[in-house]
Amino acid sequence: MTKDDFWQGVRGGFPIVVSASPFGALFGALAVDNGFSVFDAVFMSMTVYAGASQMVGIELFGNKVQPWLIVLSIFAVNFRHILYSASITRHIGHFTAVQKIFTFFLLVDPQYAETEKRAERGDPVTFAWYLGFAMIIYIPWQFMTFLGAFFGQMIGDPKAIGLDVLLPIYFMSLVLGFRKRDNWLPVVAVSSLASVAAMHFVGSPWHVSIGAMAGILLAACLPPPKQQPEPVTLENEA
Amino acid sequence: MDSTEHMHLILIILAAALATFLTRIGGYVMIMQMKRIPPRMEAALNAVPAAVLSTLVAPAFVYGGWDVAASMLVAFVVGLRFSSLWMLWAGWLVVMAVRHFAGL
Numbered sequence: 001m002t003k004d005d006f007w008q009g010v011r012g013g014f015p016i017v018v019s020a021s022p023f024g025a026l027f028g029a030l031a032v033d034n035g036f037s038v039f040d041a042v043f044m045s046m047t048v049y050a051g052a053s054q055m056v057g058i059e060l061f062g063n064k065v066q067p068w069l070i071v072l073s074i075f076a077v078n079f080r081h082i083l084y085s086a087s088i089t090r091h092i093g094h095f096t097a098v099q100k101i102f103t104f105f106l107l108v109d110p111q112y113a114e115t116e117k118r119a120e121r122g123d124p125v126t127f128a129w130y131l132g133f134a135m136i137i138y139i140p141w142q143f144m145t146f147l148g149a150f151f152g153q154m155i156g157d158p159k160a161i162g163l164d165v166l167l168p169i170y171f172m173s174l175v176l177g178f179r180k181r182d183n184w185l186p187v188v189a190v191s192s193l194a195s196v197a198a199m200h201f202v203g204s205p206w207h208v209s210i211g212a213m214a215g216i217l218l219a220a221c222l223p224p225p226k227q228q229p230e231p232v233t234l235e236n237e238a
Numbered sequence: 239m240d241s242t243e244h245m246h247l248i249l250i251i252l253a254a255a256l257a258t259f260l261t262r263i264g265g266y267v268m269i270m271q272m273k274r275i276p277p278r279m280e281a282a283l284n285a286v287p288a289a290v291l292s293t294l295v296a297p298a299f300v301y302g303g304w305d306v307a308a309s310m311l312v313a314f315v316v317g318l319r320f321s322s323l324w325m326l327w328a329g330w331l332v333v334m335a336v337r338h339f340a341g342l
Contacts, residue, residue, distance in 0.1 A: 019323070037244075057250075075258070076286040076290050078258045080261075081264070084265060100266070104266065161334075170322065171291045172295045172310060172314060173322030174322075178287055181285075187285045193296070196301075214289070219285030
């Protein structure tokens with residue numbers, strides 16, 4: 001039963017591996033490009049284990065942004081996980097405390113989506129299933145990071161093979177992924193303009209914090225949406 | 239990178255890992271305590287990712303050179319319909335083509 005659940009999880013997670021693998025390799029290659037060693041890149045994938053925020057982290061590190069701002073930005077990009085953990089709490093009441101720690105550590109976007117779907121279907125959310133699904137994502141993520149970093153190290157100039165455009169495009173895809181959120185367009189417009197102006201008048205790395213604060217303050221000042229939003233909505237982010 | 243700098247990087251990664259874990263367990267802790275976030279704070283928090291990420295996109299577009307800008311523009315159009323992987327492919331193809339033919 002437990003073993004069956006585990007393998008069911010592994011099979012279920014397989015499509016995720018296929019779509020996430022290029023990003024793992026991309027992270028590894030770009031991490032090396034931003035001054036990481038192969039070890040550092042894999043170490044980050046193993047401990048942080050949150051692709052989009054890892055990309056943000058290496059970009060800021062490469063720009064010599066202050067450490068507190070790097071950590072805060074990673075925290076901010078991962079903030080949506082608070083919604084995920086709040087939402088799956090209903091389904092994992094029967095896990096032990098140690099199992100819960102592993103559960104939350106491994107709670108990436110597809111893991112959350114699949115757990116909710118499974119619970120909605122009425123299938124039992126067992127720890128064995130959860131772990132199987134998680135491992136088939138976690139282990140290849142490390143392996144792809146290693147491959148990307150290893151080969152990235154051999155490529156001298158990332159510009160020569162067009163790697164330098166991939167991070168801004170990837171971040172743009174993340175920004176587009178949030179477009180259903182309240183105040184999305186004004187926030188993006190104000191943060192973009194403020195960061196461009198700050199880059200010009202103040203300089204890097206301050207454009208990140210100045211631009212981000214402008215958009216966040218705007219969102220706090222805009223009138224709140226009339227309708228109370230759903231407590232937890234799954235968005236296709238990262 | 240010297241060894242002090244490398245130690246800093248390892249510490250940053252560990253702090254990032256802890257911060258990420260806090261977001262992943264935070265909702266559970268909140269539900270257990272049943273506290274509500276004030277609406278304006280929630281609106282501000284909701285805006286954080288798009289706000290931070292925009293600051294990584296817009297300056298690259300404006301100051302990155304016209305080859306990068308062209309590549310990002312095409313990727314944007316692709317991204318309105320297709321997934322991020324296609325955006326990356328499209329943007330990469332454009333920048334490689336532009337650099338090849340313009341001799342950049």
